[in-house]
Amino acid sequence: MNLNIKYFxxxxxxxxxxxxxxxxxxxxxxxxxAVLQAKYPALGTKDFQVAHKQEIVTKDTKITNPEIALLPPxxxx
Amino acid sequence: MSRYSRHIQLTEIxxxxxxxxxxxxxxxxxxxxxxxxxxxxxxAAGIGTLGIIDFDVVEESNLQRQVLFGTSTIGMNKALAxxxxxxxLNPTISIHAYPEKLTxxxxxxxxxxxxxxxxxxxxxxxxYLINDAAIVCDKxxxxxxxxxxxxxxxxxxxxxxxxxxxxFPEPPRNGSVANCSEVGxxxxxxxxxxxxxANEVLKIVLGFRGVLSGKLLCYHSQTGQTNVISVPxxxxxxxxxxxxxxxxxxxxxATCDVLIPNISAEEALQTENTLFVDxxxxxxxxxxxxxxSMHIPLHELEQRLDxxxxxxxxxxxxxxxxxxxxxxxxxxxxxxxxxYNVIGGATALLAQIKQPHE
Numbered sequence: 001m002n003l004n005i006k007y008f009x010x011x012x013x014x015x016x017x018x019x020x021x022x023x024x025x026x027x028x029x030x031x032x033x034a035v036l037q038a039k040y041p042a043l044g045t046k047d048f049q050v051a052h053k054q055e056i057v058t059k060d061t062k063i064t065n066p067e068i069a070l071l072p073p074x075x076x077x
Numbered sequence: 078m079s080r081y082s083r084h085i086q087l088t089e090i091x092x093x094x095x096x097x098x099x100x101x102x103x104x105x106x107x108x109x110x111x112x113x114x115x116x117x118x119x120x121a122a123g124i125g126t127l128g129i130i131d132f133d134v135v136e137e138s139n140l141q142r143q144v145l146f147g148t149s150t151i152g153m154n155k156a157l158a159x160x161x162x163x164x165x166l167n168p169t170i171s172i173h174a175y176p177e178k179l180t181x182x183x184x185x186x187x188x189x190x191x192x193x194x195x196x197x198x199x200x201x202x203x204x205y206l207i208n209d210a211a212i213v214c215d216k217x218x219x220x221x222x223x224x225x226x227x228x229x230x231x232x233x234x235x236x237x238x239x240x241x242x243x244x245f246p247e248p249p250r251n252g253s254v255a256n257c258s259e260v261g262x263x264x265x266x267x268x269x270x271x272x273x274x275a276n277e278v279l280k281i282v283l284g285f286r287g288v289l290s291g292k293l294l295c296y297h298s299q300t301g302q303t304n305v306i307s308v309p310x311x312x313x314x315x316x317x318x319x320x321x322x323x324x325x326x327x328x329x330x331a332t333c334d335v336l337i338p339n340i341s342a343e344e345a346l347q348t349e350n351t352l353f354v355d356x357x358x359x360x361x362x363x364x365x366x367x368x369x370s371m372h373i374p375l376h377e378l379e380q381r382l383d384x385x386x387x388x389x390x391x392x393x394x395x396x397x398x399x400x401x402x403x404x405x406x407x408x409x410x411x412x413x414x415x416x417y418n419v420i421g422g423a424t425a426l427l428a429q430i431k432q433p434h435e
Contacts, residue, residue, distance in 0.1 A: 006304070008227060008295060009225075009227055018300075046249075047245075047249035049244065049245060051306045054304070054306050054307060055307040055308075055309065056243075056244060056293075056306060056307065056309060069304065071293070071295070071306065072224075072249075073201060073204075073222070073245045073249055074222035074223055074224040074227065074228075074229050075199060075200055075201045075204065075222060075224075076110075076222060076223040076224055076260075076262055076267075077107050077109045077110055077111045077112070077196075077197050077198050077199035077222065077223065077267065
């Protein structure tokens with residue numbers, strides 16, 4: 001499946017893009033994160049949540065939909 | 078009243094709706110970039126009682142986005158300066174300024190006096206404090222946060238709905254999140270998000286459907302793109318403890334600012350003269366069985382400090398590293414022993430115990 005991955009905030013600075021298409025055979029969110037961290041090692045230094053089908057999910061969620069977003073916390077006010 | 082005639086003309090508001098607005102009590106935490114526009118519209122709308130808490134003073138670099146202030150108020154406390162400006166905008170409402178920092182000591186008493194809390198703060202620590210105090214007091218939070226060109230908007234703890242901890246269960250690691258003073262921000266962005274926060278407040282007060290409860294709206298000011306992400310309510314042992322005890326932990330700042338020494342599970346198990354301390358709640362899985370260990374849930378820590386009287390290398394762990402970090406920050410205040418945060422917590426320890434490296 002071709003995933004459409006959106007990166008927000010500081011994560012977009014790490015990946016140098018706000019969005020990308022990535023081919024991913026099948027697996028869980030945790031497995032996808034391992035792939036992404038191998039591609040962008042600095043992702044491992046940041047805390048963020050993952051949305052799948054526009055919903056926050058846990059790492060053991062199986063990916064069934066191409067829409068993925070990585071959301072870090074923002075502190076600014 | 079002619080002041081509110083444009084509201085009253087709306088059939089969705091009318092005189093009854095305007096009365097609800099005039100009876101509402103809203104506390105705005107922080108009087109910075111998000112809060113200035115939020116306060117401006119809430120005041121103009123006629124929110125009957127407005128509270129503003131901020132310990133900080135107005136600086137010239139704030140004027141690029143904090144639109145309630147001017148050159149004449151530089152150096153003045155922000156809560157007081159905001160009140161002065163807002164009283165001119167609408168003298169018919171009551172505005173309370175608290176020129177102090179929101180802390181574990183004042184949060185609950187303060188929140189109790191209001192119906193809705195607006196989070197316009199600018200540190201992660203304060204955001205967790207607001208969440209936890211709002212849970213204890215059972216108040217909804219209208220949350221806003223910004224980073225450079227991007228903004229977040231959500232409503233948390235609305236009718237026991239999802240909370241900030243449902244979105245971000247525990248504070249991020251040190252240095253993982255920067256604030257505006259460190260990274261800069263497009264001035265109009267907090268204006269947009271802050272105005273949207275005022276809108277959510279009015280929706281709650283007026284009982285409109287479509288309150289952004291448990292939904293995180295992400296706005297990008299460069300692309301105009303908006304993404305709405307659902308945040309399911311998640312079980313949080315910290316929040317369950319809070320509901321039971323009604324007491325806030327005293328280390329919100331510490332979790333974000335103090336340097337906590339980390340250690341890997343493997344290294345922790347190889348270190349001599351150690352005592353492992355599980356600070357999770359009772360019954361949390363996976364269970365970790367170690368001979369040199371004790372179990373002290375975080376909320377019991379202050380009562381059981383004497384159990385740390387021995388000179389040892391204390392390996393503190395929980396599920397993810399958040400509660401262990403809080404525990405270490407507290408313990409460091411009382412003892413000079415070595416306290417380490419076990420990376421990966423219980424799961425990492427268990428993996429090492431089951432498959433020790435040769």
